[in-house]
Structure formats: structure tokens, C-alpha cells
Amino acid sequence: xxxxxxxxxxxxxxxxxxxxxxxxxxxxxxxxxxxxxxxxxxxxxxxxxxxxxxxxxxxxxxxxxxxxxxxxxxxxxxxxxxxxxxxxxxxxxxxxxxxxxxxxxxxxxxxxxxxxxxxxxxxxxxxxxxxxxxxxxxxxxxxxxxxxxxxxxxxxxxxxxxxxxxxxxxxxxxxxxxxxxxxxxxxxxxxxxxxxxxxxxxxxxxxxxxxxx
DNA sequence: TGTACGATCCGCT
DNA sequence: GCGGATCGTACAA
Numbered sequence: 001x002x003x004x005x006x007x008x009x010x011x012x013x014x015x016x017x018x019x020x021x022x023x024x025x026x027x028x029x030x031x032x033x034x035x036x037x038x039x040x041x042x043x044x045x046x047x048x049x050x051x052x053x054x055x056x057x058x059x060x061x062x063x064x065x066x067x068x069x070x071x072x073x074x075x076x077x078x079x080x081x082x083x084x085x086x087x088x089x090x091x092x093x094x095x096x097x098x099x100x101x102x103x104x105x106x107x108x109x110x111x112x113x114x115x116x117x118x119x120x121x122x123x124x125x126x127x128x129x130x131x132x133x134x135x136x137x138x139x140x141x142x143x144x145x146x147x148x149x150x151x152x153x154x155x156x157x158x159x160x161x162x163x164x165x166x167x168x169x170x171x172x173x174x175x176x177x178x179x180x181x182x183x184x185x186x187x188x189x190x191x192x193x194x195x196x197x198x199x200x201x202x203x204x205x206x207x208x209x210x211x212x213x
Numbered sequence: 214t215g216t217a218c219g220a221t222c223c224g225c226t
Numbered sequence: 227g228c229g230g231a232t233c234g235t236a237c238a239a
Contacts, residue, residue, distance in 0.1 A: 045231080052231075054231080061223080061224065062224095063222090063223055077222090077223080077231090078221085078222050078223070079223095079230060080220065080222080081219090081220045081221050081222085081232075081233075082221095082232050082233065084231065084232080086231090099231060101231085118234090126233070127231070127232070128232045128233060129233075132233095169231070169232095170230080170231045170232080171231070
């Protein structure tokens with residue numbers, strides 16, 4: 001992993017990192033081609049104090065071991081029948097991470113449709129969906145970003161016109177941590193989980209366009 | 214738009 | 227056993 005990625009994933013608080021990941025591209029290199037997608041929705045998980053996090057109270061298990069590794073380590077775990085993708089942030093020993101909750105397809109759309117047997121926003125508008133669309137194997141767990149088949153662009157490809165901040169999805173009965181505003185998504189982007197169709201910006205998908213800069 | 218249910222692995226009781 | 231950072235299908239309203 002190069003030092004620029006390490007700096008990007010350590011030099012600010014994890015909520016800020018989660019927010020700033022919107023508009024960055026993920027690439028998955030496969031033997032038969034590259035799949036590329038823009039990050040549209042993220043959630044921050046803040047380690048030991050965070051009652052909604054797997055690393056709450058520094059509780060370490062075989063499953064969540066990757067969280068204690070350095071920034072840029074890939075943390076993949078299974079929930080029910082699905083895999084979920086997280087990027088570890090902060091230095092080794094600080095078990096914080098960002099959950100990638102949704103992405104917008106950029107390249108390899110046909111492959112994603114084959115992987116998912118779905119079309120449209122349903123392709124990647126959820127954490128389990130995007131993993132299936134990209135076809136990321138669970139074996140990436142514990143491996144470093146950008147030294148494996150999965151890489152993250154250090155520079156953003158698009159800039160959100162507006163970012164919405166809400167509480168995290170699926171964190172129930174965790175007191176203040178249930179309410180904590182740690183979920184971020186691109187307003188108007190169709191590839192975001194649990195949004196109503198009426199709020200979708202069909203023209204620009206919520207990204208800034210050149211004429212607006 | 215909503216509720217119900219099953220898929221199916223890991224960690225806890 | 228049971229529930230979880232989820233999702234697709236079935237069915238109701």
C-alpha cells in the first residue's frame with residue numbers, strides 16, 4: 001500500500017474520511033477485465049467506544065481481526081447470506097473503519113449485471129449488493145488495498161453537489177450510537193440504499209457538473 | 214409502500 | 227439456540 005493511501009485513511013477523524021470517500025473510485029482487477037465504481041454511500045465505525053461497531057470495547061474475534069491492522073486493510077465479513085466491505089482507517093491497533101454501503105457503476109456494467117441478475121439501481125444500492133455486483137471474494141479480507149486486486153483512487157473522480165448525513169442503518173438499541181450521524185451519501189444519487197425514487201436526480205446523479213464549478 | 218420470511222455464517226448465551 | 231452493519235420474493239393495501 002502506498003503512503004498516499006495511508007495518509008488519506010489516517011490524517012483525519014474517521015467520520016471525515018467516510019464523508020470524503022464519496023466520489024472516489026474503487027477498482028477490482030479481474031483476469032477478464034476491470035470493474036470500476038464510484039462510492040456513493042458510506043458509514044463510519046469508531047472502534048472501542050462505538051456500541052454499533054464490531055470492535056466495541058476492543059472485542060477481538062477471528063472474524064474482526066482485520067480491524068486492528070493498519071489503515072487501508074480490507075475488512076470483509078459475512079452477514080446472513082451476504083458479504084460486506086469495509087476499509088480500515090487510522091493506525092494499527094485503532095480498530096476504526098468505513099463501511100462502503102453503495103456505489104455507482106462506472107465500468108464493467110455487463111459483468112455486474114451478470115453477477116447480480118438485477119438491473120438499474122438494484123445493482124449496487126446496498127452493501128451486500130455491491131459486493132455481489134463486483135464479485136469481491138471474501139479472501140480479500142485482511143489484505144491491503146492497492147496491493148491486492150482491489151484498489152481505491154486517492155483523488156476523487158466526482159464531487160457531490162450535496163451530501164446528506166444521517167444515523168447509521170441497522171444500528172438499533174445502542175443508545176446515543178443509534179442516533180449518531182455517521183452515515184453519508186450523495187444527495188440525489190440513485191445508487192444509495194433506502195431512498196425514495198422521487199428524490200433521485202436523473203440528470204447528474206447528484207454530482208457536480210463542470211458548469212456548476 | 215409496507216410487512217413477512219428464508220438464506221446461512223459467526224459470535225454470544 | 228438466536229440474532230445480526232442484508233436482500234429477494236411474495237403478498238397486502
